[in-house]
Amino acid sequence: MPEITLTQDPVHLRHGSNIGRPLTRRDGLLKVTGAARYxxxxxxxxxxxxxxxxxxxxxxxxxxxxxxxxxxxxxxxxxxxxxxxxxxxxxxxxxxxxxxxxxxxxxxxxxxxxxxxxxxxxxxxxxxxxxxxxxxxxxxxxxxPAVGLDDGERFVPTAVGPGAPAELRHGDVEAGLAAAAQAIEATYETPPQYHxxxxxxxxxxxxxxxxxxxxxxxxxxxxxxxxxxxxxxxxxxxxxxxxxxxxxxxxxxxxxxxxxxxxxxxxxxxxxxxxxxxxxxxxYGPVGHRSPTRQRLRLGADGEGRLTALEHHTLMSSSRFDEFFEPASNASHALYASPAIATLHEAVRLDCGTPMFMRAPGEAPGSAALESAVDEMAEACGLDPLEFRLRNYAEVEPTTGRPFSSKALRECYARGAERFGWERRPLAPRSLRDEHGLLVGWGVGTAIFPALMFEAEARAVIRRDGGGTVEIGACDMGQGAWTALAQIAADAVGLDGERVEFRSGSSDLPDGGIAGGSAHTATAGSAIHSAGAAVVARLAELAMADERSPLFGAGNAGVVARDGRLHRRDDESRSEGYAEILERAGLAEVEARGKGAMDAAAQQRYAMQAHGAVFAEVKVDPDLGQVRVTRLVGAFAAGRIINPRMVVSQYYGGMIWGVSFALHEQAVMDRRSGRPMNADLAGYHIPVNADLPALETILVEEEDPHVNALGIKGVGEIGITGTVGAIANAVWHATGVRVRQFPITLDRLLG
Amino acid sequence: MSFSISLSVNGVTREVALDDPRVTLLDLLRERLHLTGSKKGCDRGQCGACTVLLDGRRVNACLALAVACDGAEVVTIEGLAAQDPSGADGLHPVQAAFIAHDGFQCGFCTPGQIMSAVGLIREGQAGDDPERVREGMSGNLCRCGAYAGITEAVLEAQRVLTAGDAGHEQEDAA
CATH class of the missing domain: 3.30.365.10 (Aldehyde oxidase/xanthine dehydrogenase, molybdopterin binding domain)
Structure with missing residues (x-):
């Protein structure tokens, strides 16, 4: 496990052994006994x-x-x-x-x-x-009521998602298509979905x-x-x-x-x-949903299978009275190299509740369409879909030319492919069967999700009894904030996890920001990290200014905080415990606050994304069209991993949402009443345990010195991206039939 | 109109005077006895978050009327550990296995998953076959997608509990 390297202030280093450990959930006992109070x-x-x-x-x-x-x-x-x-x-x-x-x-x-x-x-x-x-x-x-995407008048929204431009044009798409040796155009549809x-x-x-x-x-x-x-x-x-x-x-x-x-x-x-x-x-109404989308992709490639143009157009809906526009086309911004890229959005207004951010908003449906289209392009070029993706690997962000702050996608492809056994995949579709005569197909999809940060604040206290308290109004919706943030907190104040009281989940604590955008661990974690740095600095000042302290005069050399003691950095044998420092200073405790926010300069200079590669195997009944995902392997690189046990669970959860998107979930709207006809968990299908295959994730190491001081990218949403396309592509590989309407149900496959 | 029922909940006899015949077993537990471990995810028997053991069998408490439970024996998540505290931290082995295998994320479906797993293991139908465990646990939805951990947890608990039973049998034979 790599040690924490502070980039902000070399005077007060902290070394901890909490970050990176696969601890079980600190709230586990409450949750398995029914004592966790919702x-x-x-x-x-x-x-x-x-x-x-x-x-x-x-x-x-x-x-x-x-x-x-x-x-x-x-x-x-x-x-x-x-x-x-x-x-x-x-x-x-x-x-x-x-x-x-x-x-x-x-x-x-x-x-x-x-x-x-x-x-x-x-x-x-x-x-x-x-x-x-x-x-x-x-x-x-x-x-x-206006119910479907054909019911309203189209317009170009002023912004999509949380304020992104609705249109972006880089290079000349038409020229790229005209010059292409092969070109495809395909339209994909995704249904309304409810959280x-x-x-x-x-x-x-x-x-x-x-x-x-x-x-x-x-x-x-x-x-x-x-x-x-x-x-x-x-x-x-x-x-x-x-x-x-x-x-x-x-x-x-x-x-x-x-x-x-x-x-x-x-x-x-x-x-x-x-x-x-x-x-x-x-x-199914007042708490948001994911808008339906109709996405048209136009791709061109030269004789070597290198993209010459990529255009991604999305039609989606908002409510008649408010604005949220699913930014699906933006999934094509940062993934594949192409000299010409255009991402476009249009919207209609429907008589529905206002759509809302839903796990991987934009990225999930956008990736589903893009990864399908890329596979269709690979097929047109006669290339293996993974080889095609490697030929179009983006060494820099294609639309801006910015370098990536870190990008271990090649390793994700390689390790995922090896684990999955991709090299044995025949190029032609409908060429694999299992021992029961079921059609077998293998597909791949690339996963990508931006490394975002919002704003948060935390408070850290070190007490004379040698313990500490860290407070932040963070939110645990299952991603593991109670555990992962406490691990960061312990290292932040240089104490063992058991010596730190971690307080969270309430609005009277410092503002922990929003648990969304896969940014909570990065943002709240950064706030905790900087609060810890500040409180350790106060302690260090006390010690270094006191003649009686073994750390007296260590100013230039600095100190290292570890296990409740400050050590002189140039001579670790000279150290003093937190308790002694505070005792002599006559203080019960020292406290400090810290903030977490994105580094605007770094954000300007670098494209920041987490990446991954998902490999799927499906089996399809040749007569009934029934599809089962039998194997999923996801390899992801998302910067520093705070708690691998919880991160694996997040990846699994995302991948299962991908299975759900690809094969199960959709709201079916009654065109006369404008009501969803399946507003319950019997009709709105989400995967059950038996729908899930052998899942596997690979945590690909990635060090990112730019995203934030801790090097954390997000893991909560990336698992959906890549997975939907991988499954759709595997269904095509099994059957030779390309279903462009999600979810891929047996009627669509047979029809 | 009042309906008096008497039922055992987690080993404690509860005399309940119901003012309303429409009260479900789940609402009785949650709103009147304040045993809120059992969760309401759908109130339609579609999600399994309210699963409890009713006379030893797993049921959706939202589909049982409280008045029909007169004389019944109910075990909820709150009373499970007391039944067999042989797992880590004094937990029931199924509870301990859920923690060890990260068989949950948000935790809302977890009481139902655990009670369902206890029921499944008692039914003795799944054995150590992961496919049959997945099938047998498919009445309990998990939107976070903790299914892999749930399956591993049930398989491990099944091994622990079966080994325990075999041990007892040997002791009995001795």
Missing amino acids: AADNNPKGLLHAVVAVSTVARGRVVALDVEAAMAHPGVVEVMTPANRPALAGDPDAKPNPLVFRLDLLQSDRVRYAGQPIALVVAETLEAATEGAVLLAPRYESEP NPMEPHAVVARWDGDRLTLDTPSQAMAMARLRLAALFGIPPENILIRSPFLGGGFGCKGLLSGPQVLGVMAARLVGRPVKLALTRAQL
């Missing part, structure tokens, strides 16, 4: 239950609600409608910046999507509230005067707090959000959703604590 597990005294009533039409007005019938039901305490909802200080339709999304908080009788909350019933029991919501029997004036975390959004809210306490899952507590403060007109410090565990997030708990706020409003209305938990079906 939002809906809170039952404060005097609690009332709220149930949301949602619209069954996608566009129109609510013209009648039978509030009397609901109120008459035993146990019902209140019905909250646009007529009596508490006044808000902030307009839920205001859009001060692109990361504030418009919410449906009963501001009017207008219905703008199916599944929109139209009323809330509060009752003494969950059963009474549920029945009350049914008794509301809403009536509507409805208008025909479906296992934990439906829930909130337990309690007001005490103008102070608000809420238990609710959040991938970004500080942002949620600001939104609530603006909506309710109270200072953010008056709001405490507790979110120690999220039952999955995947993006739909990144920004506060409407129903979470409705729970808070209900608590204010009735003056008692209120619990609101959405049903599974209610997740």
Whole structure:
């Protein structure tokens, strides 16, 4: 395991042995005993239950609600409608910046999507509230909704994703295509997808005067707090959000959703604590989804199989009233070398809830199409798909010419291919069968995900008893923040993990930023790292300025913090324990804060991406078209690995999302009503255990001196990219049939 | 109207006066007895997060009405370790194996996965065949995708528990 090399301040080095260890989860004991408390597990005294009533039409007005019938039901305490909802200080339709999304908080009788909350019933029991919501029997004036990508007028959005340009043109695509020896054009479609975390959004809210306490899952507590403060007109410090565990997030708990706020409003209305938990079906509307896409790719290659042009055009949708545009074409920015690259986006507006960041937003559908198209191009050139990818390996970022901060993709290809046995792959499709007569196919896809960073702050304390505390309002939605960040924290303050109290998961701690964009470990970890550096520096100053310390005068040489002691760097035999230093200084503790943020200069100079290669084997029933993934090997390089056990789990999770994208999940929209017809876990298929093959991941070593002081890239989303294409390509290799519509279901394969 | 039922939950007899016949076993556990380990992921028997042992068999607690559980014996995740604390840290061997094999990420489906695994091992149908374990665990969804670890954990727990049984049998024979 490599030692931490500090790049910021050579005077106070810290050497630790926590980072890099495959520790089991620190929250494991709580999670296997049922003691981990998720939002809906809170039952404060005097609690009332709220149930949301949602619209069954996608566009129109609510013209009648039978509030009397609901109120008459035993146990019902209140019905909250646009007529009596508490006044808000902030307009839920205001859009001060692109990361504030418009919410449906009963501001009017207008219905703008199916599944929109139209009323809330509060009752003494969950059963009474549920029945009350049914008794509301809403009536509507409805208008025909726009449901699919062909239903709206196309336009070019001003920005896609979190603010990227909708169009980028590098070189001359038309000239590249004209000069190509081989060219292909293909259109791929991906369906609307819903995050479906296992934990439906829930909130337990309690007001005490103008102070608000809420238990609710959040991938970004500080942002949620600001939104609530603006909506309710109270200072953010008056709001405490507790979110120690999220039952999955995947993006739909990144920004506060409407129903979470409705729970808070209900608590204010009735003056008692209120619990609101959405049903599974209610997740298909107000908490975001991934837009459907139709992606057209045009590729040209010369006689050697080198790309001459790559154009990636995406048509996607947003809601009629707000903006999020799935940036799928941008998956083609940084992966394959081509003298001409164009990435283009167009959108339509539909009568649906606003789409939202969903695990690998843009990258997942974009990679699915790009990796399929690259395979089709390889086929047209008569080349092995891996060889084709190697011939088009980007040594620098193709659209900018910037060097990569690090890129071990070649090693990923090589090690994945070797492990998988790729060299035995016959070029022609439909040429492998297993002993049962099933068609066998092998496919490859390249994985790529940007190494992002947001902003976070942490606080570190070293105490006279020789222990430490590190605090950060970070979020663990399963990726392992409780464990990985604690490992970083221990090394940051030069202590053994058991001597550091790691506090997290609550909004009264320093802002841990957002758990999203695969950037949380890098960002929160960097904040912890710099808080640790700062607190060690204070301790070092105390010691080096004190004649009685063996470290006196070490100033120029500096010290190393390790195992609760500072060592003189030029003479490690001269050292002193934290406790002695603080004892003599008469201090109970020293503390410091630190920030984590991207290094703008480095970001300018380098392209920063994690990479990987995914190899898939599928077996297809030649008569029934049933597809099973039987083997998946993913080799990934993502900078420094903090906890390999947790990183492997993240890669597996991403790859399984890839399997789901390729073969299983899709919302099927009813074109008349605008409602998803499969808004439950029986109809909206996600993989079950039996759908999963032998999975394998290879952690390819990669040192990155530029991304951040710890050298961390993200691992949470990259696993989806590459995997979808690898599976689609394997299905083609097994059958000779190219299905360009995801998920690849047996009807599409046979049809 | 009130419905009185008596049931054993994790070895403790609970007398419950229900004011409502619509209460499911899951809502009884979570909202009235405040045993919140069992999770509600779908309330339709489609996800398995609420799996408990009802009279020794694994069931979806969201599909059982509480009034129908009069006289029943229920074991939830909170009571599992007490049944067999022979695993690490005083845990049931299945719980310990889930930690060792990282058989979860967010942890929300985990109580259901573990109770389902205990049920599966008791059923004795899966043995040490990974394919049959995967099949037998397929009523429990995991959106994080921890399936590989879950399968390994169940196989290991199965080995530990079977070895334990064999040991007991030998002791009995002796």
